[in-house]
Amino acid sequence: MTTFTTIPPHIEDLLEKQNGPASRRDFLKTSGMLVVSISAAGLAGPLSAVTSAQAAGPYPDPNFRQLDSWIVIHENNTATFYVGKTDCGQGTGTAFRQMMSDELDIAYDKTTCIMGSTDVTVDQGGSGGSDAIQTDGWPMRRVAAEARRVLLGLASTRFGVPVDQLAVSEAVITVKANPSMKVTYGELIGGKRFNVALTGNNIDATTGVAKVKPVQELKIVGQSPQRYDIPAKVDGSLKWAVDVKLPGMVHARNVKPPVAGAKLISIDESSVRSIPGFVKVVSKGNYVAVVCEREEQAVAAAKQLKVNWEKPTTPAFPTSENLFDYMRSAKPTSSQAPAVVGDPDAAFARAAKLVEAEYDVPFQGHTSIGPAHATADPSNGQMTIYSNDMKSYGMRNGVAEFLQMPRDQVRVVWMEGPQGYGRTAADDAGFEAAFLAK
Amino acid sequence: MSTITLKVNGRAHTVDIEPMTPLLYILRNDVGVQGPRFGCGLGQCGSCTVIINGAAVRSCVTPTSSVKGEITTLEGLSREGTLDPVQRAWIEEQVPQCGFCQNGQIMTAKVLLARNPHPTDAQIREGMAGTLCRCMTYYRIHAAIKRASMLIADAGAASVKGGAA
Numbered sequence: 001m002t003t004f005t006t007i008p009p010h011i012e013d014l015l016e017k018q019n020g021p022a023s024r025r026d027f028l029k030t031s032g033m034l035v036v037s038i039s040a041a042g043l044a045g046p047l048s049a050v051t052s053a054q055a056a057g058p059y060p061d062p063n064f065r066q067l068d069s070w071i072v073i074h075e076n077n078t079a080t081f082y083v084g085k086t087d088c089g090q091g092t093g094t095a096f097r098q099m100m101s102d103e104l105d106i107a108y109d110k111t112t113c114i115m116g117s118t119d120v121t122v123d124q125g126g127s128g129g130s131d132a133i134q135t136d137g138w139p140m141r142r143v144a145a146e147a148r149r150v151l152l153g154l155a156s157t158r159f160g161v162p163v164d165q166l167a168v169s170e171a172v173i174t175v176k177a178n179p180s181m182k183v184t185y186g187e188l189i190g191g192k193r194f195n196v197a198l199t200g201n202n203i204d205a206t207t208g209v210a211k212v213k214p215v216q217e218l219k220i221v222g223q224s225p226q227r228y229d230i231p232a233k234v235d236g237s238l239k240w241a242v243d244v245k246l247p248g249m250v251h252a253r254n255v256k257p258p259v260a261g262a263k264l265i266s267i268d269e270s271s272v273r274s275i276p277g278f279v280k281v282v283s284k285g286n287y288v289a290v291v292c293e294r295e296e297q298a299v300a301a302a303k304q305l306k307v308n309w310e311k312p313t314t315p316a317f318p319t320s321e322n323l324f325d326y327m328r329s330a331k332p333t334s335s336q337a338p339a340v341v342g343d344p345d346a347a348f349a350r351a352a353k354l355v356e357a358e359y360d361v362p363f364q365g366h367t368s369i370g371p372a373h374a375t376a377d378p379s380n381g382q383m384t385i386y387s388n389d390m391k392s393y394g395m396r397n398g399v400a401e402f403l404q405m406p407r408d409q410v411r412v413v414w415m416e417g418p419q420g421y422g423r424t425a426a427d428d429a430g431f432e433a434a435f436l437a438k
Numbered sequence: 439m440s441t442i443t444l445k446v447n448g449r450a451h452t453v454d455i456e457p458m459t460p461l462l463y464i465l466r467n468d469v470g471v472q473g474p475r476f477g478c479g480l481g482q483c484g485s486c487t488v489i490i491n492g493a494a495v496r497s498c499v500t501p502t503s504s505v506k507g508e509i510t511t512l513e514g515l516s517r518e519g520t521l522d523p524v525q526r527a528w529i530e531e532q533v534p535q536c537g538f539c540q541n542g543q544i545m546t547a548k549v550l551l552a553r554n555p556h557p558t559d560a561q562i563r564e565g566m567a568g569t570l571c572r573c574m575t576y577y578r579i580h581a582a583i584k585r586a587s588m589l590i591a592d593a594g595a596a597s598v599k600g601g602a603a
Contacts, residue, residue, distance in 0.1 A: 089536030089573055226532060233537035234528045234544065235521060236473035236512035243472045276439075276456070296456070296463045299479075369477045369485060369539050369572040418477070418538035419573065 024082075024120045027193070028062050028069060057408025058382060059119035064203045067150070067196040069122050070143040071104070075190030077171050078110045083140055084124030084203070085132050086116035086390050088419040091227045092132045099137050102220040103144035103212055106171040106185065113228075116414030118396040124203055126391030126414075128425055139206035143198065146208025150196055154188045229416070241388040241415035244375040250279055251295045252436050253302035255288040257309045261316035264288060268306035275301045282436055289436055324360045370418030376433035383410045383438065387430045388417020394426035399434045410434075442502060446471060447514030457503035461495075462486045464502045465511065473512025473541045477570075484542030484569035494549040512541045515548065523593060524548050527586035535573030542569045547583050556587055 062069040062082070072080045081100045087093040093113045101108045116126060124136050148168065155173040156163045159181055167174045173188075175181035184190075200206040232238035257264070264286045272278055277293035278301060290305055292298040318326035348354060374387040383405060389395045392412035400410040412430065420427070443452045446469050453468045465471050465488070474497050477485030481499035488497050491507040515522040521529070524547050534540045543566070550557060550565040557565065562583050571579070 089534070226529065230532060230534055230537070231529055233534045233540055234525045235516055236471070236541070238537075239472070240475070240538070242475065243466075245467075294463070295467055296459045367572070368536075369483060369570065370475060371479075416537070418475075419536035421572075 025058065027072070028066075028120065057406050059411040060408045061118075062120060062122045064122040064139075064206050065198045065200065067143060067147060067194040067198060067208065070140070071100070071147045071194070073147070073151075073185045073189050073191075075186050077184040077186030077190065078112070079104060079106055079171075079185070081111060081113045081140070081144075082121040083113060083115055083136070084122045084126070084393065085136055086127045086388075086392060086414050087229065087416075088127050088390055088421075090132075091229075092127070093229060094225060094227045095133055096137065096140055097228070098220045098223070098225065099133075100140050100144040102218045103141045104148050104171075105168045108220050108225055110171060116392045117412070118392050119411040122203060123393040126389070126393055126425075128390055128422065135204060139200070139204060141212045142207045142210070145210040145212045146196065146198065147194065149208065149210035150194055151185050151188055155183055158183060158188070233416075238416060241375070241386050241417045242370065242373050244386040244415070246375065246377055249375065250291050250293055251298040252282070252289045252291045252433070253298040254432065255290065255302050255305050255307055257286065257307075259309075259311055259315070261312035262286070262309040263312070265308040265310050267308075271306040272301040272304050275304065281305065284435075287432075287435075289432065291436060323363070366421050366423035368418040368420040368423055372420075372424065372427050372429035373417070374427070374430040374433040376430070376437035378434075378437040381409065383434050385410075385412045385430045385434055386415055387412055387427065387433075388415055388419075388424055389427045389430055390420065390422075390424045391426050395430045398426050399431055402431055403434060403438055440503075444469065444502070444505065445508040447509070447511060453502075455502060458501045460498050461488070461500045461502045461505055461509075462497040465497060465509070471511045471513050473514075473545075475538060475541055477539060477542070482568075482570070483539065484546060485539050487542040487545040487569070489545055489549060492549065492552060494546045512544060515544070522548065523589035524551065524582075524586045527582040527589055531578050531582040531585055533575055533578040533582050535571075535575050539569070539571045539573075540575075543571065543575075543579050547579070547586065551583065551586055551590060555590055557583065 064070075064084075070082055072082070074080070079101075081096060083096050085092060085096065093115055096115075097108060097111050097113045100113075101111050104111075114121060124139075152163045152166055152168060152173060155161075155166055159166070159175055161175050161177075161181075165176050167176050171185040173183050173185075196208065198206050198208050229238070264283065267281055267283055267288060269281045272281070272290060275292065275297055277297040279291040279293060282289045282291060288305070288307055290298055290301040292301050374385055374389070377384040377386075383399065383403065385395065385399065387395060389412065392414045396410050396412040397407060399405075399412075400407040403410075417424070439454055440457050441452060441454050442457060443450055444464070445451075446465065451469045453464055455464055455468065462474055462476060465474055466476075474486045474488050476498060477483035479498050481496040484494075484496065486496055486498040487494050489495070489510040490505060515525055524544055528534070528540070528544055533543070546566060546569045550562070554561060554565075559580070562580055566576075566579060566583070
């Protein structure tokens, strides 16, 4: 267990489960440094600079060009996949496990998947655009295929038999000619590092040497296993982002202006000072929040706080009645020419009857069933944010910039939440929690 | 502040609180259960539902001091590691999408089935109408209630059989 900050044991368990005595971060750090020492072998000077830069903060970016950043094989012949996506409730975590298990040749139920925690999973940008499987699934498949290739190579060396004379099934490699000669993935590399460099100009292009399997050879993909996250959501045992509790934690609530674009004039702090557990009012620019010891106290204080706002002379948004006129007359910030196939004008001219209609579609709010929320821990001069943000990496980088902290001192730990359908893409709540915590 | 004793999932918890505090905060922050969740805070969505005296109660708008009787939360539905038939049905039908509201769906369905073990489609729709899901899992919720109804009937038949043997 790492000790540099106070994080809830269940998160620590989740992130470090099955990683043996060394933590995931130590595992990655050492792995990354080894690569640095190899690639910088001819450059005595820069090496020390690179390693000291890595040592500056506890949360450097996991290197996506290292196999160890994606897959860990454990001594008990199970595997953990570390992927840089989050599962907004569509079961993508289950799908990632299917895809990677298939390429690695390991039973689905012998694997786990850890997602979206910026210090232990590679930056795949988080989730959005419904492209997790079609885009981000590819590097996952390729790295799993590469791990299988490396394991076959290790078995080949161990048995003195060429790879093409080996068979692999459910994480056990056998010599085809003599099936009594067999070795498990766990026996070959369990708890140890692959130390295999990957290539690719960007994370989506990450690849090893191995090719992915042809579709006909996929056995787990195409099945419909039950989603692994559902039982804990049904029996009440899942720890959601909103369940994080830290020692000495306080609660804050935002106080929003009555209309968009209003300017903060003054705050009457004496209006809430008598509320039990009141800690302080925090304000910067037009941002106002109250902080109290207990949740219900913060809720009460946010309602009770007297704030003087100046409404904007021109409303920032149109009224609902004028919404569609406003939308039609608004100048687009960007526009794209429609893709035209054939000759629509000629087709319309030939039509027997032309039907014309206009449709107005109301705004569909990106609102989730629960309020935006996050918990920020500023212990030891670092910043850890527990959040259900779909894009934990965007939040992490944004918070670092916003608070002017080095990126490697900030991390976002992704946990489940009421999904936002876009609302939780580098969500404000994480920024606000971090700002207040600091 | 005053001292209040709450019985939650078979255990007594004594808390020193402002008595008008909504039950939800006390359950989550003092008693330490996390099944009920804050959704809307206005008693309109159902995410915070608990069962008190056989009724589905929205804990976000229930003053703690008004609670008379034992509180059952989502965690309290299972007995010694055995899931309630409603929970089993929820897994078998793979109901949740994000799952945040499902506490309210399961607890409301539990009360619905306790009062009416064989609800019609219309009765299910009516009984669940005020429990909201932003992911639109209503059809799977409906299917799971039908399945739970069958599981409960099967369990009843099995226990009658077992009793006679």
